[in-house]
Amino acid sequence: MTNFANSLKAEVSRLARKELKTEVAALRKTTSAHRSEIAALKRDLKSLLAEVKRLSKQRSQSPARSGNISEDDRPRRGRRAKYSAEMLAALRKRWGLTQAQMGQVVGVSSLSIYKWESGQVTPRQSQQDKVLALRNVGKRAAAKLLEAA
Template sequence: MPNIASILKAEISRVARKEVRAEIETLKKASAAHRASIAELRRQVNALEKELHRAGKGATRPATVSDSANEAAEGTKRRFSASRLAAHRAKLGVSAASYGQLVGVSGQTIYHWEQGKARPRAAQLESLAAVRELAAREATERLRAL
């Protein structure tokens, strides 16, 4: 009888493995399908995040009533760009020292602003804005007057 018990045990193990293998195959297929759909969703999310980032860069913050009231009280808010300063100085065809005379600062300060090593203060931004409106002829006339 021990022979029949071992044969029966072996047969039960074989049938159980076959059933488990069939169940695992369906689970593997479902898992692969889920992974593929998850990967596709991740790609879509990444594309949408990039699009949102691009849209956010292009959009400007809407001005509120309090912002416009603050700007009117303080005057217009000035922005500074080192590359635009260098481009304007090149357009005028003057040295950093000469441009500094127009603005009311040293040539070294102009150089530092153009290199991005320093930024102008609010009062200096106002004089930069005034010089920015000058044409090349007006700038040379002012330099001669100085």
């Protein structure tokens, strides 16, 4: 009877493996498809993050290139005027001055103006106050200030 029991046990195991093999194959196929989809989503996410980073960098640099001051940089009643690199670049372009000439008007070097406009360095408070005082000066007055400097 032991031989019959062993044969029966072996046959049941074989049939169970055969049935499981088809089920496992379907699961493997599904798992493989999911992994491929996850990898594609990761690639898409990476490219989208790079695009967001590029656009945010472009957006932060665009007001300085266009020469326009954004609405947030314009003073409002009851609020203290705020210095920004974009505002300085727009002011210089509005006056039609070079960075060296702007440096003479403010009393600093052209390298300082370059670094202030590019946002690499923020000027001291006393220099910020000088720049903010010049915001309402027109082009002719700026030319007189340049001649005086």
